């Protein structure tokens with residue numbers, strides 16, 4: 602299960618968290634811990650959660666993602682979910698899962714652009 | 730209806746849920762299901778094997794590759810000797826959960842698959858069978 606790990610890298614003042622294709626429950630649970638720790642240790646505006654490799658989003662995984670975004674919000678950061686494949690989006694919708702009010706982007710690049718900007722994509726959320 | 734191939738994955742620990750998903754992904758891909766169809770089948774397998782682990786502690790997922798004339802399909806059967814479900818009609822209702830969940834596993838799996846049958850009762854364990862046919 603060498604490909605099962607979560608990668609967390611920092612790009613300027615954003616964390617890029619990448620999930621593997623088919624994480625087991627322990628890996629999904631680690632998402633929350635690793636993300637919140639990394640938020641705590643780095644002075645960043647928020648994180649982009651890269652789901653582009655993910656092949657399946659079941660109810661447990663979706664719940665963990667939504668919860669993590671909520672926790673990051675409580676810490677004062679922003680979460681943008683990026684790169685969900687069409688198959689995963691269709692399947693998750695049919696299953697009935699939602700990601701709460703979490704913002705989403707088609708690609709990682711777009712997500713990185715959005716971080717720190719309001720919904721309309723023009724105004725910085727706060728000055729640095 | 731003919732059975733072309735079959736196998737099983739024992740569900741005894743949390744990591745077996747991911748094992749079940751992998752087995753079903755390989756199977757669905759081999760049978761020629763497309764990416765989205767495969768995602769549907771794998772997601773249903775994940776929900777149903779998690780129920781086995783969560784409510785019964787252990788059980789088994791049996792899979793079968795089916796043909797019905799020109800049609801190819803897959804059948805998954807999840808069986809456990811757990812506490813059973815008192816009211817099956819209630820359990821497939823959206824939002825019904827005794828486990829502090831959102832109650833989307835059973836109704837969701839039903840939507841994702843073509844057919845679903847549940848055989849369960851208090852004290853006699855639970856058997857959930859789902860099927861999906863390949864569209865051409």
Ligand SMILES: Nc1ncnc2c1ncn2[C@@H]1O[C@H](COP(=O)(O)OP(=O)(O)OP(=O)(O)O)[C@@H](O)[C@H]1O
Nearest residue numbers: 780784813820826827828830831832833834835855
């Ligand atoms: N294998 C099983 N053995 C005993 N009870 C079960 C089993 N599978 C489901 N149930 C019962 O049916 C209910 C509904 O299951 P369902 O998967 O739809 O929702 P959930 O597991 O409670 O929540 P979620 O799947 O959204 O996390 C469960 O709360 C449980 O009471």
Ligand SMILES: [Mg+2]
Nearest residue numbers: 780830834835
């Ligand atoms: Mg469930």
